Each structure stands twice: as C-alpha cells, then as structure tokens.
Amino acid sequence: MDLRKQQIAFYTALLFGALAAMGWGLKTAGIQGAMFGFFASFTLGGGLMCIWERSVVRSAFSLMATFCGVAGLFILLGHDFLAMAQILIYVGGILVLILFGVMLTPPDLNERQLPRVGLGVVAVVGALAFVGAKVAAVVNWAQAETLPPAETKAEQIGAAFLRADGYVIAFELAAVLLTVALVAAVYIARRKPSDLIDLTEEGGY
Amino acid sequence: MLTNYAPVLILLGIAVAFAAGNLIISDLLGRKRLNSEKATAYECGMDAVGSARIRLSIHFYLVAVLFILFDVEAIFLILWATNAKAFAAAGVGSFVFMEITAFVAVLAVALAYVWRKGGLTWDR
Amino acid sequence: MSMILIWLLITVACYGAVIGTAALMTFAERKVSAAMQYRYGPNRVGPFGLLQPLADGVKFIFKEEVIPAGANPWIFKLAPILTALPAMLAIAVIPFTGVIGTFEGTEVLGSIANPEIGILYVLAVTGVGVYGAILGGWASNSKYSLLGGLRASAQMVSYELSLILAVLAVVATTGSLNLHEIVAGQSGWFGWNVFSQPLAFVLFLVCSYAETNRHPFDFAECEPELVGGFHTEYSSMKFAMFFIGEYTAMVVMACLTTTLFFGGYLVPFWADAPWWMGLIAFGAKTSFFLLLFIWVRWTLPRFRYDQLMHLGWKVLFPLALINIFVTGLVISFGPGAN
Numbered sequence: 001m002d003l004r005k006q007q008i009a010f011y012t013a014l015l016f017g018a019l020a021a022m023g024w025g026l027k028t029a030g031i032q033g034a035m036f037g038f039f040a041s042f043t044l045g046g047g048l049m050c051i052w053e054r055s056v057v058r059s060a061f062s063l064m065a066t067f068c069g070v071a072g073l074f075i076l077l078g079h080d081f082l083a084m085a086q087i088l089i090y091v092g093g094i095l096v097l098i099l100f101g102v103m104l105t106p107p108d109l110n111e112r113q114l115p116r117v118g119l120g121v122v123a124v125v126g127a128l129a130f131v132g133a134k135v136a137a138v139v140n141w142a143q144a145e146t147l148p149p150a151e152t153k154a155e156q157i158g159a160a161f162l163r164a165d166g167y168v169i170a171f172e173l174a175a176v177l178l179t180v181a182l183v184a185a186v187y188i189a190r191r192k193p194s195d196l197i198d199l200t201e202e203g204g205y
Numbered sequence: 206m207l208t209n210y211a212p213v214l215i216l217l218g219i220a221v222a223f224a225a226g227n228l229i230i231s232d233l234l235g236r237k238r239l240n241s242e243k244a245t246a247y248e249c250g251m252d253a254v255g256s257a258r259i260r261l262s263i264h265f266y267l268v269a270v271l272f273i274l275f276d277v278e279a280i281f282l283i284l285w286a287t288n289a290k291a292f293a294a295a296g297v298g299s300f301v302f303m304e305i306t307a308f309v310a311v312l313a314v315a316l317a318y319v320w321r322k323g324g325l326t327w328d329r
Numbered sequence: 330m331s332m333i334l335i336w337l338l339i340t341v342a343c344y345g346a347v348i349g350t351a352a353l354m355t356f357a358e359r360k361v362s363a364a365m366q367y368r369y370g371p372n373r374v375g376p377f378g379l380l381q382p383l384a385d386g387v388k389f390i391f392k393e394e395v396i397p398a399g400a401n402p403w404i405f406k407l408a409p410i411l412t413a414l415p416a417m418l419a420i421a422v423i424p425f426t427g428v429i430g431t432f433e434g435t436e437v438l439g440s441i442a443n444p445e446i447g448i449l450y451v452l453a454v455t456g457v458g459v460y461g462a463i464l465g466g467w468a469s470n471s472k473y474s475l476l477g478g479l480r481a482s483a484q485m486v487s488y489e490l491s492l493i494l495a496v497l498a499v500v501a502t503t504g505s506l507n508l509h510e511i512v513a514g515q516s517g518w519f520g521w522n523v524f525s526q527p528l529a530f531v532l533f534l535v536c537s538y539a540e541t542n543r544h545p546f547d548f549a550e551c552e553p554e555l556v557g558g559f560h561t562e563y564s565s566m567k568f569a570m571f572f573i574g575e576y577t578a579m580v581v582m583a584c585l586t587t588t589l590f591f592g593g594y595l596v597p598f599w600a601d602a603p604w605w606m607g608l609i610a611f612g613a614k615t616s617f618f619l620l621l622f623i624w625v626r627w628t629l630p631r632f633r634y635d636q637l638m639h640l641g642w643k644v645l646f647p648l649a650l651i652n653i654f655v656t657g658l659v660i661s662f663g664p665g666a667n
Contacts, residue, residue, distance in 0.1 A: 220414055228566050
C-alpha cells in the first residue's frame with residue numbers, strides 16, 4: 001500500500017471506531033454513554049495518531065485530541081476543576097513545550113518514511129491486551145454503580161491542600177519540585193554559549 | 206452538574222459548524238487558478254533560500270518551561286484564592302497565608318535565579 | 330425537551346451577538362481609525378458603510394485560496410479553525426445579564442452556561458488559542474510565518490501568566506470562580522473591583538491586549554518585520570477566519586474586563602434593575618473597552634520584541650505576584666479576618 005492509501009485506511013478505521021464507540025455508549029447508557037464514547041475515542045484516537053503519524057510535529061499535535069478527550073472525561077465524571085486544570089496545563093502549556101521542543105530538534109525534512117504498520121499493530125494489540133488483562137483483573141465492575149458521585153469542588157480540593165491536617169507538606173514540596181525543574185531548564189538552556197552561536201551560523205533563529 | 210455543560214456542547218457544535226462551514230463553502234465556491242509561482246512562499250519577491258523549517262532559539266523553549274511551571278503555581282494559587290475568604294472567616298487565615306507565602310517565596314527564588322542567569326533577557 | 334430549546338435559544342442569541350459585534354468591530358476599527366486620521370473610511374456599502382463587513386465576508390468566500398507548496402495541508406487548514414474556536418467557546422460563560430426568568434423551576438440566566446468554575450474555563454479555553462499561531466506558522470512552510478507564529482505564541486504564553494494572576498486577585502476578593510457570583514459581589518457603592526483592585530485591572534488590560542495580539546503588542550503581524558506574521562501565506566476565508574478569531578477574542582476580553590472589574594451587568598445606583606437594563610449596561614460598558622482597543626491602536630507605537638518580553642516577565646509578572654501577595658495579606662489579616 002502506498003502512503004496515501006495507508007492514511008485513508010487508518011483514518012477511516014479511526015472514524016468508524018469512534019462511531020462504533022459512541023453508538024455502543026448510546027445503546028448502553030444513553031446520552032452520557034454516547035458522550036463517554038465520544039471523549040474516549042478522542043483520547044484513544046489521539047494516542048493512536050501520535051504513534052501513527054510520520055511527521056513529528058503532527059505526532060505531537062495529535063496529543064491535543066488526547067488531552068482534550070481526557071478533560072471531557074473529567075467533566076463527565078463531574079469534576080470540572082480537574083478538567084480545566086488539564087486543559088490549562090496540558091493543552092495550554094505542556095503541548096506548547098513539546099511542540100517547541102520538536103521544533104528545536106534538527107528539521108526532519110524527509111519525515112519518517114518507515115512502513116511501521118506491522119510493528120505498530122503488534123504494539124497496539126499487545127499493549128491493549130496487557131492493559132485489558134490488568135484492568136479486568138483489578139476492576140470490580142459492579143462497584144462503579146454503587147460509588148458516590150465524584151462531585152468535588154475547587155474549594156474542597158483547596159481546603160484539603162491547605163488545612164493543617166491536610167496535604168500541606170505535599171503542597172509545599174510541589175513548589176520545591178517546580179523550582180528544581182526550573183533550575184534544570186535554565187541549566188540546559190544556558191549550558192554552552194557555543195550552542196547558541198552554532199545556531200546563528202546555521203541561520204537558526 | 207452535567208447540565209451545566211450541555212449548552213457548552215451546543216455552542217461547540219455551532220462554533221465548529223460556523224468555522225468549518227465557512228472554510229468549506231469558500232473551498233467550494235472560490236476560484237482556483239493555481240500555478241507554481243503562486244504556490245511559492247512569500248519572500249518579498251525573491252526566490253526562497255534554504256528551508257523554512259529552521260531551528261528555533263532555545264529561548265522559546267525556556268519561555269515555555271517557565272510558563273508551565275508558573276502555570277502550575279497559578280493552579281495551586283487558584284485553589285487558595287477561592288478559599289481565601291473562607292479561611293479568613295474560619296480563623297485559619299494567617300496560617301494558610303504563611304503556607305501560601307512560603308509556596309510563592311520558593312517560586313520567587315526560582316524566578317530570581319532565572320532572572321539572574323539571564324533567562325528572562327531576550328538579548329538576541 | 331423544552332429546556333433544550335431554551336438552551337438553544339440563549340446559545341444562538343449570545344453567539345450571534347458576539348460574532349455580530351466582532352463583525353461590527355472590523356467596521357468600527359476602520360471607521361474610527363479614519364476619523365482619527367481625518368478620513369472618511371468605508372462609506373459606500375449600505376448606510377454609512379454599515380454593510381461593509383458583510384461585503385467583506387462575501388468577497389472572502391469567493392476568493393481563491395492558495396496553499397503554498399511544501400505546506401502541510403491538513404494542519405494548514407486546521408490552524409484558522411483553532412484560532413477561531415477557543416475565542417468562540419469562551420463566550421459560553423460570559424454573564425451578559427442576570428436572571429431573565431424562571432422556567433420549570435430553574436432560573437434562566439443571561440449566560441449560555443453557568444459552571445462553578447466559570448473564570449477558570451475562560452482562562453483554560455483562551456489559552457488554547459496559541460495553537461492557531463504555532464501551527465499556522467509552522468504549516469505554511471515560510472520563514473516569515475514560522476517566525477511570526479513562534480513570536481506570537483511565546484508572547485501569548487508569557488502574558489497569559491500575568492493575566493491569570495491578575496484574575497486570581499479578583500477571585501480572592503470575591504471568593505468564587507463563578508462569573509455570576511463575581512458580578513454579584515461587586516454591588517453597592519464603589520463595589521466594582523476596579524476600585525479595590527486597580528493594579529489587577531491595569532495588569533489585566535495590558536495582558537488582554539497581548540493575549541489578543543493587539544496593538545501595541547501585535548508582533549504576530551508586525552508588517553515592517555514579518556510581512557503578515559503567521560498568516561502571511563493565508564488567503565480567502567482561512568485568512569478571514571484568523572481575523573474572526575482575533576476580533577471575537579477582543580470582544581470576549583472586553584466582556585471579561587467589564588465582568589471582572591466594572592460590575593458586569595450591574596446598573597449603577599439601581600440595585601434591582603430588570604434584566605434588559607442589565608443587558609444594556611453590560612453592552613455600554615463593553616463597548617467602551619472595545620473602543621479602547623481601537624483607540625490604543627492608533628495612539629501608541631509598537632514595542633520591540635525584547636521590550637515586550639522584558640515587560641511581560643520582568644515588570645508585569647512580578648507586579649502580579651506582589652498584587653496577589655498584598656491581596657492575600659489584606660484578606661487574611663485585614664478587616665473581616667477572624
């Protein structure tokens with residue numbers, strides 16, 4: 001198969017998978033189930049695109065679907081604060097970082113041309129089988145219905161973090177962790193002045 | 206809770222339909238007389254030299270890292286900000302404020318470090 | 330079923346109002362700038378040239394679209410949508426007016442949706458607007474586009490931080506993330522947040538200009554350096570979509586400024602004004618900030634890029650942190666604290 005046909009086949013399969021998931025959700029759990037299928041197929045489809053796409057930038061960008069899908073799932077679970085934090089940090093921040101990081105690497109003009117279909121299928125099926133087995137072993141499916149609704153407000157999370165009997169230590173350690181990450185980033189960025197000069201000579205910006 | 210977001214979904218549908226619909230209509234109705242000259246990248250009338258996929262300065266990367274770190278900080282601060290009045294009313298305002306001050310102070314030190322190292326200077 | 334009808338009605342009304350205002354803004358921009366320069370501006374299409382945006386739209390639809398050679402077609406087509414969508418989605422939580430009435434026991438509010446975390450939703454959604462610039466610039470396969478896109482995105486993430494922190498100060502004084510509650514918290518004499526949070530207001534205003542890539546921060550499209558920035562290679566409706574996105578973002582930011590700092594739909598000296606009065610008050614306040622966008626554009630010179638980064642990181646960001654600190658100090662130890 002040539003590249004174009006492969007692409008068409010892949011995206012058609014993805015589309016039908018998503019439609020099937022939504023239909024199945026609609027049949028079993030009504031509108032909410034359909035929404036679950038929608039967001040879940042976004043999440044998984046983004047991940048699949050990430051390993052399928054041949055251009056690194058497109059790979060990185062497809063993660064956006066994954067992150068948005070996860071945010072949607074959070075909303076379905078009744079936790080909109082987490083969903084918004086997910087979008088604010090992952091979509092608004094980390095994905096930008098990944099894209100910048102990809103653009104920092106030497107330009108990959110020919111794009112990856114490897115016919116990785118066979119390997120990809122093996123990897124996906126293997127991972128699905130492994131995760132499926134694990135999940136089936138761990139999850140008690142009947143329990144989900146009896147769980148209380150997970151409506152946690154931002155206020156409650158804040159109180160849990162900040163009250164003296166809460167997670168204060170973890171909260172403060174988060175600041176230290178962030179600082180360490182920052183120092184490391186500056187160290188890498190400013191390690192060798194020659195790196196920067198090298199870029200200028202290449203016509204880099 | 207979920208009914209809060211149902212109208213957002215409607216809005217999403219309308220917005221996607223508007224944006225994509227406009228592009229598709231324009232795609233269908235617009236005239237097409239493409240030639241190879243038109244398809245070249247704009248470079249003030251000159252032929253483009255080299256590739257447009259150039260490597261970018263590490264500075265952009267640093268800005269993105271800085272953004273993520275302080276973004277996470279902001280999320281933590283939002284948790285405090287929504288509760289600040291409640292804490293003050295409950296009498297634990299000063300204690301919580303100390304916590305937040307310590308949290309922000311650590312990150313302020315980090316900011317000062319980056320500043321000192323010239324990470325905030327856009328010199329090139 | 331009928332609740333869905335009400336949702337649909339309000340959604341379409343709010344969306345139409347904002348998009349209509351955005352379209353009118355393109356006209357107002359040209360008309361006001363013309364007035365400031367002793368010109369007439371557009372005056373041929375319709376009375377006073379009012380139909381100009383419509384004419385522009387029709388023209389854009391029929392224009393040829395050029396996709397440059399070596400461009401990444403799908404991302405190239407997706408980028409304009411990614412610019413417009415976040416701005417349009419942000420409309421969802423803006424409180425245009427208060428309680429309109431009750432329907433089947435539930436209150437119908439003057440906003441499309443009313444989630445508890447309203448302002449966080451706006452911040453999260455507008456943050457996604459960066460991708461239009463990055464991907465549009467990258468996919469065009471042109472140096473000007475790439476540089477413009479990178480610059481715009483770095484600028485947007487830098488100023489978004491100070492924007493979030495400025496909003497945080499307001500959230501702390503109100504104690505809620507819900508936009509209707511933030512508005513309700515501003516009632517009374519000198520109750521507007523602009524009086525209690527003047528610094529946050531200035532920070533928010535400056536950052537909202539940078540977020541929307543407006544003058545004096547319009548590095549995404551600074552013509553003397555980068556031709557058109559990340560939309561250099563775009564044509565026809567895709568080009569227009571970038572502008573629909575930009576103008577919608579402007580309207581959203583003006584609405585937010587009103588909501589957060591100027592009492593939103595509250596009518597001064599009239600505590601229990603009817604909802605349509607609130608709508609008028611909201612419109613009046615927002616129009617002022619929309620005009621301010623244009624006014625600033627034709628008054629201030631453009632920054633240089635290093636000055637822009639300097640201002641964002643070394644002036645606004647520390648100021649925002651200090652503002653939060655002082656706000657926290659007052660809330661925790663000031664009057665009202667236990």
